[in-house]
Amino acid sequence: MTTQTLPLTGYRILDLTMVTSGPVGTMMLADMGADVIKVEPLKNGELSRSMGTTYVNGENRMFLSQNRNKRSIRIDLKSQAGRETFLRLASEADVITENFRPGTVDRLGIDYEAVKAVNPRIVYASISAFGQTGPYAAQPANDPIVQALSGLMAMTGEPDRPPSRIGSPYPDFGAAALLAFAVSTALLHRERTGEGQQLDISLLNGAIFSCIPRDGETLATGAAPSRMGSGHPTFAPYRSYQGADGQYFFLACFTEKFWNALCDALDNSKLSEDDRFRTNALRCENREALDATLADIFHTQETAHWVNLFKERNVPSAPIQDLHQALTQDPQVAHNNTVIEMEHPTAGTVPMLSLPVNFHGTPARYQNAPPRLGEHTAEILSEFGFSDEECQELFARSIAAGMDDGEGNDHGI
Template sequence: MDKKQVGPLSGYRILDLTVMTAGPVGTVLLADLGADVIKVEEPKAGDLSRNLGNQFVEGESVQFLSQNRNKRSIRLDLKSPKGRDAFLRMAEHADVVVENFRPGTVDRLGIDYEAVKARNPMIVYASVSAFGQTGPYAAWPANDPIVQAVAGLMDMTGEAGGNPVRLGAPLPDFGAAALLAFGISAALLHRERHGEGQRIDTSLLSAALFSTIPRDGETLRSGKAPERLGSGHPTMVPYRNYQGSDGRYFFAACFTEKFWQNLCRALGRKDLLSDERFVGNPARTANRHALDVILEQQFLLHTAEYWVAHLSAADVPCAIVQDYHTALTQDPQIAHNHAVVEIEHPLAGRVTNIASPVNFHGSPVAYRRAPPTLGQHTAEVLAEFGFAEEEIAALEGREPAAVGEKS
């Protein structure tokens, strides 16, 4: 096989019990890198995201299609003794088990780490949950915005004097997904070096808190929670959205003295450099409202597009605030990065996905499989794990195929 067709994780077999977003996105990162990710789904409805949202293509949920490429799907009733035993038998020949059920669920099903480890001591068993496997919140029903509320993210988001606001994208979910994939990869490397498997876990809460760095230091040192500042920044000024004469917004970020000086020169306002209210970032932060009044009036003289071109030429970090559809379909840098890919689905036709965010130049990511239909690969996968046709038929609730027939 061509070396470039072998992903960094080719040869690793992952049993994926995850549903919704954090778990499936974490395993799609691993699948993109070549791991054989086998999505073990509840027989009737499958992954909860298969029926989530209000956009479907030929009965397939857009949400599910967005986060399950490069995987194979099997139906398996883990609540039945037969399904549990089949799963444990598969786990004997797997490298990784991943689950994101509410803590305690895998124990009740009899497929917890200790049960799997008894059959396969080298297993890497990974869990991702909302709050962690133990603790006062562990059993709470929760998802991304619930975690945003607990972690303080929601409270620090929104306009000054306004209400707390949910983040526009499920960042705790995706932070947990990245940490999950990172943890599994590190655990596999540890196994290669030291010959032992292990259990690992992460949570949306851990990911959310980790994403707030360096707000943690500022908050604990000051003894105060961050204020809601809209698009502004608690410790850097100017650093926010501004409106041009055409009503469009652009973001300008002067996070060093050099950029502040470049901004003043580009505006023809060298007087601001000697204004004691604005000399040094601490002074600008203390006098942000006075500075913003000056800048807001200045920026209303020209369009947002003019200012982005003018300030960029002066080496000031800035960008038009564009909507998400424009970003995905018209932005030249996103197009150059091939950040949106198309995959042919057996029912939905050509579907778009966000590409893997890491480029491996020696062993590039391959989009080998469309997101699977429910149970699409059940017979194929079980046969690979050594199940006889009669056993596969029993697990699928059908009669065994006659000799020469395909199941």
């Protein structure tokens, strides 16, 4: 076990979040030392434990990928005794995180005001699709619904095809990063002032924020970005092209320096001497002619030839890899230690992604495998001052529970 003190060591987070945005955000905080306690329902636990179709020895891969360095406690929050138990934990916590539909924590009696009454210094962070208030607040939604409303989906895809969902749950991960940022900032504010606060994080705000600088272009022109496939509305050439072997690569000439380097590398008079291509504005105006000229050139050699040539000539380009190639074959990904492995007591060796920030002075810890459901219930209750008798009563009344052995037997205490 590491003895290193990390930036968030000593902070306790009661994590009520589920699925992706919240769990990824709290995992980032846990990687930097926070004691993240997953508060899970008695039956089946957090939703991602039973979502999708990919399992390893009964453990859900979705859950495993976003819940390392956390502990698990099972509490029946729908009961009065469960609510009282949670508030007793909250009275000694630093942060509460939740991503229920707005209004749920109020009905449960564990909302910000209820927690603030027992802990005025609490930082209470809520993630939702649209925000805690407003005309959409109560509507059911998830990542692709936000992609649809934010404008992301409308600008994604080929011009002659329907709008397309982004391949990864980008709004979810934007909200996760905003959660980690917001909680860290709020804790810093509390250190300076003694004041806790409520945080309202929405996937919609994060998704629209990620559209920078498309927002400036849209508001200035009054026209929304059109679908351009892999192309770009204000740069050319800036898109994917195909080599003679059928493989794709991306070429990004976003300055005149890179355009000139491309022309030099290709040594082609059709490009360098064509008045239609002399400036970026002209290249955008004559995009179809430019793409046709480049496509003819690129079909003469395999993709690897072009990528290697452009690397030598300082032209931004890269082969278009699938995710498996990126995770398992890319030398820069390997150098960055992007994929790590952790040992799980039932799932065995579990590969997962590392924290995407390299803290040179306080590197992230990867110490504890994702918790089994209820694995730490008794341990956590004891740490928060519950006596053995109180723990036994909570277990006997099914207010709290530890791990289930699969036969209905609870071994939490």
